Amino acid sequence: MATRLWQPINICYCHHVDRLVALEAEMIYPAEWLPDQAPRIAAHRCSHGLDCNLDGRASCIWAGTNPNLDPFQQL
Numbered sequence: 001m002a003t004r005l006w007q008p009i010n011i012c013y014c015h016h017v018d019r020l021v022a023l024e025a026e027m028i029y030p031a032e033w034l035p036d037q038a039p040r041i042a043a044h045r046c047s048h049g050l051d052c053n054l055d056g057r058a059s060c061i062w063a064g065t066n067p068n069l070d071p072f073q074q075l
């Protein structure tokens with residue numbers, strides 16, 4: 001059975017929440033009996049995205065409230 005894990009792939013300081021946040025990828029690792037298969041990336045999220053989505057302010061693409069702003073691209 002494949003294993004699904006959320007792993008941080010990038011970190012940035014986000015001014016919207018005044019803290020460090022992580023861009024995470026949902027990795028799907030193959031079952032043990034398929035060791036030659038590389039892991040796949042199923043999805044991305046911000047570690048603080050759910051809280052930003054619920055705080056009532058427009059924030060960024062990862063919270064789904066501002067498609068024109070991606071704090072992880074502003075490094």
Ligand code: SF4
Nearest residue numbers: 014046048049052060
């Ligand atoms: S969801 Fe966007 S605004 Fe909120 S902490 Fe993450 S990067 Fe910053």
